[in-house]
Amino acid sequence: MDELNLQEIEKKLNTEYQSGQRMVFWYDAESSFEDEVDQLNLPGVQIVHLSEKNAFRIKMLLEHEEPDSRFLIYAPFEKPDVSKNHLEDTLLYSREFYADKLSLIAAEVRLPARLRSSFEGLKDFFNAGKTKLTVAQKKAGNERINAFVERSHDFDMTSADEDLVMLIAMSVVAKARNTTVDDLFYAVFSAGSIEQQEIIAELSKFGLEEAFWKLADSRFGYDDPKPSLLKLVMSLFVVYTFHDDLEIAPKEWKIFMQDRMKRQASNVTVLLENMMNNVIYQECFDELSDLVSEKLSVSKVLSMIPMEALVKTGSFKVIDHAIMTWMIERILAEDKNASLSGYSITDLCGIREKLHFHSSFKAEYTAIRAARKMLDATGFTVEDHLKDQINSYVSKNYRIDTEYRHFIAAYDQIENTTPFEKVRELIQNIYTTEYLEKAIFAWSTAFEKNELQEIIPMQRHFYADEVRPIKEKVVVIISDAFRFEAAKELEEVFAEDQNCSVKMKVKMGTLPAVTTVGMAELLPHKEIEMAEDDSHKILIDGKLCATTVQREQILQSANPNSAAIDFDSINGMKTSELRSFTSGKEVIYVYHNRIDATGEALKTENSVFKAVDEAISEIFKLVKKLSKSGNVYRFLITADHGFIYTRRPLEATDKLDTEAGKEGFADRRFIISKSNLSRLGIYAVRLSAALNSKDDRYINLAKGMSVFKCGGGMNYVHGGSSPQELLVPTLYVKTQRGVVDTEDATINLITEIRKVTNLRLSLDFYQEKPVSDLVKAATYRIHFVSSEGEIISNDVIYKVDSKSDKARERIGSLKFDIKKKNYDNSLRYFLKVINDKTNVEVLSRQVIMDLPFTDDFGFGV
Incomplete structure (x- = not known):
């Protein structure tokens, strides 16, 4: 607001008369405008000067002599007390005008006269003092005035009190986003x-x-x-x-x-x-x-303080540290039944992850949860027969590999690993000693006895059994080293997508479990053989199959409408390019190599679990892209082989001497040789049986987890015989043409509430349907609010994501704190449930605020 001047006063006075006012009184306590008032341009208005001696004369003029004329009654003094003001009754049906800055601001915001004293205390705020101001000070003052006026429009100032005036002024100075106490x-x-x-x-x-x-x-x-x-x-x-x-x-x-x-x-x-x-x-x-x-x-x-009292408290990060320390201690004690305030370690991780500082400790809680699940692998027992071992692995034991992967991947993201170092040693010991050594040795023993008899479908039948029978366009995604446990995680991702259906099977991979052999087995063929020269190349029906071009030629020999392409090439295509590429094709092989490329390099092998996460994400996104932009709706996702990875440094006893001889060659998990090198720690199977060929050489395999001494990294290995290396996944994915209607998981209030009688209350909400492919997880904001829009409770964030079919497991109890204040009986109050993503109100329940007098001192905003 600019400095007041005659033009502004003139404008405001003319507005008064234009609105129908006949008489306007102007008491100028400081006589600031005594010399200028007669210069005002007020059409049709008589300007009369009131003095302390002419009140009766003015009264006669106004009420009897010219009762229809319009007047400005200017008094160069302060308005007299009611008992001494002979014109007080006339003032009752006229309008009083104020020409000082505070008065004009008060009039602008419709401030009642009873609050004028509160404005007097804000002279510095409004730049209304007589101190000479700089240009900058004037500008800042005008900005404060404008902000005050603008904020006051949100309130009924005619019924305001001094506290509200002060709140508005403080909100302006502090630059509060909204004019509320909070x-x-x-x-x-x-x-x-x-x-x-x-x-x-x-x-x-x-x-x-x-x-x-x-x-x-x-x-x-x-x-x-x-x-x-x-x-x-x-x-x-x-x-x-x-x-x-x-x-x-x-x-x-x-x-x-x-x-x-x-x-x-x-x-x-x-x-x-x-x-x-x-x-x-x-x-x-x-x-x-x-x-x-x-x-x-x-x-x-x-x-x-008892730790139990802090389980659900999220005010300080050190509370998370304290609870994590307790959980780590219980894990190191291998206490599988540890609980705090009735909550297991897994439950505690879930509770803490829903509190404020969860994002700061996401990796830590992931590692702790995985470590706790790894404790269940202690005392691991394994079956004798290969069939039973396969069934156990694909139904439950694969989870041990998954949790170890989760632990190591999370551990690598933790900034301060000191508290977790002993946990890592424990988990490493459990994984290798309690699980891998037992499982792989038992597998090797059973596998040796099995003599490569078919128990589950063999990888070599993949094209004939899975690809050829499909009568519509199909994309086959082959991810190098995408082992079974990772595919199970990808299966869950597809299962949660409303436009996808998925099922999963397992096949027995081929020895040696390496890329050249596995990739060949997945192509159409009659015979696969390994060259006996130094190249050891794999031939399909006499043809090379090492490159994408060579593989495409083999695919086209079985079906002319086939193509082969690497992941990066197809993933980088624009929509028009993608549609052009897939048009007219019936079989498309896509070669993806995130995991093996990372694990095989010595410098990056310790990032292989991160690469697994990336592979899951990349494959899912590629399927969605091809479905949306490439007109493809059938997918097969598989791998050439799996892998074994442990973070434990290899001991000398883990390394076997290489005895391949000049005519053979060795890798870390196998030796191809004309000799059967079977001895302690090594067993052999015929290459002819593995490849279904006439090759008379042997595949000599490390028994258990041992590796042969050769180049390359030693923590990430494959090529040998273990469930992790040989049990190859096949995911069958169908996507829908168009969009399948889905819905957010909905909740309902099951606690009966009509009246709020306490400042703290707990309400139970029921998730009506479990999360599924058609019902998606949702997040809601829940709070109490007045009919004027004032939020009067804490804003509870409630993530609805239970997949349980049991209704009792889909009930959540939420706590609310109600603001302590006096509640207006003329207002209505509601419990509101709002979808956090869409901002749509999904539930509203009116309640009565029946709280005792709370001594709010008028701060009801």
């Missing part, structure tokens, strides 16, 4: 250093500091003779940390838990929980939490 505090907490509290100095400059601390007292119970933002924030976090049971707080913190603050615990909870759930203020919340944690020595103090 938003004001969020803005104050975000405005620079809490310890330096520059924002308090800014409030003080405009006479607002006292109002701020009064508000902190009335809303949160913070009352301090020497208040500071730091002490306020510490008090808020202490109360919030123990809001479930205020009596168990450590004695060192009692000083921050005044009785008034305890009584306002619900308001404190609403403030901080909504702050941590608000994407705008989450970073500020984290900074405050870290600051308070340091100032209050939270790690030390909370060590004296």
Whole structure:
């Protein structure tokens, strides 16, 4: 708002007369416009000067002599008291005009006369003093005035009180996003250093500091003779940390838990929980939490509190550290039945992952959950017969490989691995000693006895059994070293997609379990043979098959409408290129090589589990892309072979001497030789039986987990005989043409609630259907709100993702803290459930706020 001048006054006065006013009184207490008032251009209006002696004369003129004329009655003095003002009755049916800045602002926002004194205290805020101002100060003042006027439009100022006026002014200074008490505090907490509290100095400059601390007292119970933002924030976090049971707080913190603050615990909870759930203020919340944690020595103090009391508390990162330390200790003790407050280690990970700091410890909780599941592998027993071993692996034992992969992959993402190093040693020992050594040795023994008899379908029949019978366009994705356990994870991803159906089978891979052999077995063929020269190349019906071009030629010999392409080439195609490529094709082989390329290189072999995650994602996305843009709806996903990977350094006893001789060749898990090299730790099978050829050489295999001494990495290996290397997955995926209708998982309130009588309440919600391919997981925001839109509780984030068919396992209990304030009987109040993604309200339940008088001191915004 610019400086007042005659033009502005003239404009406002003319507006009054145009609106129908006949008489306007102007009391100019400082006689500021006594010399200029007659210069005003007020068409059809008589300007008369009121003095302390002519009141009766003016009254006669106004009411008797010219009762229809319009007048501006200008008085160069302060308005007299009612008892001494002879024109008071005339004022009742006229309009009083104010020409000072505060008065014009008050008129603009329709401030009632009873609040004029509150404006007097804001002269510095409105730049209404007589101090000469710089251009910058004038500009800043005008911005404050405009912001104040704009914010005031959100309220009915005719019924406002002084507290609301102060709140609007403080919100302007702090640049709060909205004019509410909570938003004001969020803005104050975000405005620079809490310890330096520059924002308090800014409030003080405009006479607002006292109002701020009064508000902190009335809303949160913070009352301090020497208040500071730091002490306020510490008090808020202490109360919030123990809001479930205020009596168990450590004695060192009692000083921050005044009785008034305890009584306002619900308001404190609403403030901080909504702050941590608000994407705008989450970073500020984290900074405050870290600051308070340091100032209050939270790690030390909370060590004296029973761990059970902290299970669902998410105010400080050190709580996560404490609970993780406890879980790690139980894992190191191999305590499979460990529980805290009735929750298992797996349950605890799930609870903590739903709290605020979960993103900071995602890798840690993933590692702990995987480690706990790995404990179940202790005492691992294995069947004698190969068929039973296969059945056990594909039904349950593969999960041990999966959890080991999850543990190592998560461990590699943890910044400070020191607390997990002994866990890694334990898990490594369980995986290798308790599981792999037993499983692979038993497999080798049974496999040797089996003499390559077919128990499950063989990989060599893949094209004849799976590809040739399909009567529509099919894409076969072959991912190098994509082992069975990884394919099971991909199967889950497809199962969760509404436009996909998936099933999975297993085939027995071919020895030696290497790329050249496995890739050949997946192509159409009558005979496969291995060259006996130094190249050891694989031939299909006498033809080379090492390159994509060569493989395409072999495919086209079986079906002319075939093609072969590598993953990077097809993945990089634009929609038009993709449609052109797939048009007219019946069989397309896509070669994907993320895992093996990573594992085979010595420098990157320790990243092989990360590569598995990438492979799962890449294959899924390729299927979706081909379905959407390439008009392909049938897919087969398989591998040439699997692999074994452990992070444990190999011992000398793990390495077998290479005895291939000049006529043979060796890899880490096998030796091709004309001699049967069977001895302790080595057994042999005929190459002719493995390849269904006439080759009289032997495949000499490391028995158990041992490897032959040769080049390359030793942690990532394949080529030998183990369920991890030989049990090759086949995923059968169909995608829908168009989009299948799906729905978000929905919830319903099963707790009967018509009236809210307590500041804390717990409500049970029921997930109506389990998550499936047609019912998708959803996240909801749930809170209580007034009919005016004021949120009066904490905003609870509820992720609905249960897949359980049991109804009782799909019930969630949520806690709500209601703001402590006086509730207006003229307003309505609701429990609202809002879809967090779509922002659509899915449930509304009206409630009565039947709370006792809460002494809110008027701060109802």
